[in-house]
Amino acid sequence: MSAFEIIGGKKLKGEIIPQGAKNEALQILSAVLLTEEKVVISNIPDIKDVNKLIDLLAALGVSVSRINKDTYSFEAKSINIDYFQSEEFKHKGGGLRGSIMIVGPLLARFGKAAIPKPGGDKIGRRRLDTHFLGFEKLGAKFVYDAENNFFNVDASELKGAYILMDEASVTGTANIVMAAVLAKGITTIYNAACEPYLQQLCKMLNRMGAKISGIGSNLLTIEGVDRLQGTTHRMLPDMIEIGSFIGMAAMTGSEITIKDVCFSELGIIPTVFAKLGIQFELRGDDIFIPAQDSYEIETFIDGSILTVADAPWPGFTPDLLSIVLVTAIQAKGNVLVHQKMFESRLFFVDKLIDMGAQIILCDPHRATVIGLNKQVKLRGIEMTSPDIRAGVSLLIAALSAQGRSVIYNIDQIERGYQDIEERLRALGANIRRIEALEA
Template identity: 70%
Template sequence: MSSFEITGPCRMSGEITPQGAKNEALQVICATLLTSEEVIIDNVPDILDVNNLIALLRKMGVEVRYLGPNRYSFRAADVDIHYMQTDDFRSRASSLRGSIMIMGPLLARYGMAYFPKPGGDKIGRRRLDTHFFGFTELGARFEFNSDEIFYTVHAEELKGTYMLLDEASVTGTANIIMAAVLTPGVTTIYNAACEPYIQQLCKMLSAMGARINGIGSNLLTITGVDKLKGCSHRILPDMIEIGSFIGMAAITKSEITVKDAAPSELGIIPMAFSRMGINFEIRGDDIYIPSQEEYEIDTFIDGSIMTIADAPWPGLTPDLLSVFLVVATQAKGSVLIHQKMFESRLFFVDKLIDMGASIILCDPHRATVIGHNHKTSLRGCVMTSPDIRAGVALLIAALSAKGKSVIHNIEQIDRGYQNIDTRLNQLGASIRRI
């Protein structure tokens, strides 16, 4: 197990380029299973979760070629379906939650798919019902082995249909879309997730020959085709990493330019940082964050305390609430952070309280933060990263804290952030990997 040793406070400056979007990468890499032709993907982030998925596809018989930094070729001409019933597959797939999205492509192309209970972050209950609801609506049969916690879907024939999803699950929507593009007839998906990741997946599938209408909305209409061809696709910059850099710059009083940030794809994220009092400028495709000695949290029109809450797109992504919470600890004013989607994602705040933050954990979903306005610094301490997003939030807190901090279990951070220590050290941070 590796750790980060951070000596703060770190006041940084310079330019940093975000990695490719992790969540999009997991989807579009799984989508390469839909065709026997070559698919080339650019801007693939070099992170643990993505690398593990690529290794899994190789084991399944997909020909994967490394074409250069962050660029890969995939050719799924000879997929070994039987490998999915081996212990090696169960071990690899169960450690990576995103690999659940291989099921849709395999069901559509081969009429069957298998999967163990997936792992990933321990951030609360994340059910898979939406995935299997969509598959069964298309005509598949679903079986669950409770003894081995193993899922099976198979179908002699799939047929397009109308479905209303009970929740706008991003991975569930992606899985259903990938199953539907090769399913005969017309499939209509209402209450579909419409995050940029889903939009990018649909654009890639369209380039492969899929017929999808309603991209960017929560109502998708898919007309099945007989086969898909190869294509080239470029992954968007990671909005979560961009938001992390904006929050990091504010709390450490740093002057940072986030290069090639695709601001038009960030949705409500810039507005949410503005409500926290954080200044920034959109300069073409870049975001410039000046050094601020203080930032004041806005209030609602009636003077009541600001609430920052997550919501399905185009609402605020839940993956950034941990960053907003940390940034609020040194703001002027108070804010209520409401994490609606996951009931265990705020439990890392006890570490921030140990560092001297003023936070009231109201319940598993809500925390009130009373900002110090930089009058009292956080202090370094020893902590453990519980999941990807809390891990980087703790790293941001440590960069602003006085003294030495140690973060254990940084494999969680490495799952979602590419060489984060090296890149931040180039800006002037003091992070040592031990």
């Protein structure tokens, strides 16, 4: 089993370029199934989850051509619908959370789809009801085979409908939008997600000939069309990586420049890190973070402890709460981190406590961090990554810690972060991949 060995306590310095957005990629790549014409997509992150989806598309019959490291062309002329019944499909689809995203476009174009219950992070329940309730509103029927964990969906003709979503799910909204663009009539989606990645999908679909209005709001109107054409699309930089690098710079007291961040698309993210006391300045479209010996967490106006909680966009993304939590360990002051969406995502704090962090896990959703103000260094330990974001949080902690740390189960980290050890070494980090038995 591969692991990362980190010798921490070293300041980093240099420039780092964020990869293309993982959460955008899973939607955009699935959208190539909506047309038989060529779609060229650039700034695709070279990470396991995305590569698995590209492999799944190829197995379905999509012609895939890699133009360069981050650019591919796709032509979905000859989709093999019978592939759904194969054991190979069950294995490939079940190993990838993002495989659910192919259902909407397949329903729209072919009238049927199937998907095994997807895999992914072990961070708590991640229900798929929102997706299927939306498909049902459009006229689809589905049967869940509980024994085999398999969803079968049928829709001989999708028809536009008014859909009030039970939650502002990004993937749910994206899937329903992709199903609705080829449906007969007008679809209205209220309480729609409005994240930049969803906006990117809608803009791409409009370039393909779709008629979507209300982009960027929580009320989308989609006028169905008969067919879509090919297009080109470039993905945004990954905002979760950008936030991770901001936290890493603060924890390690490093001077780092994050390049080409598309700052206008980051929403409240820079503001939240500023509330932790992290200094930065915008230079063109780069974020420059100076080396800081200390950073102090703000309080609310009445002096009460700062709370950072996740919320639908334009609120703070849940994917960065783990990074906020680990960054606060060495801040001056205290913060309450409230993870509302997933009930298991904070369970990695026991490892941080073993490293010397002062954290109180209040319940599965809330943790209070008492900042060390860099008066006490964390100590290196051996630990296991439970999910993508916790894994990178542990990596940031290890980079700031005194001594040697080993992180096992780094497959989880590599599902979401491209060439992470090479990019960190370029900043001066002492990190290497080793083969080791998990502790």
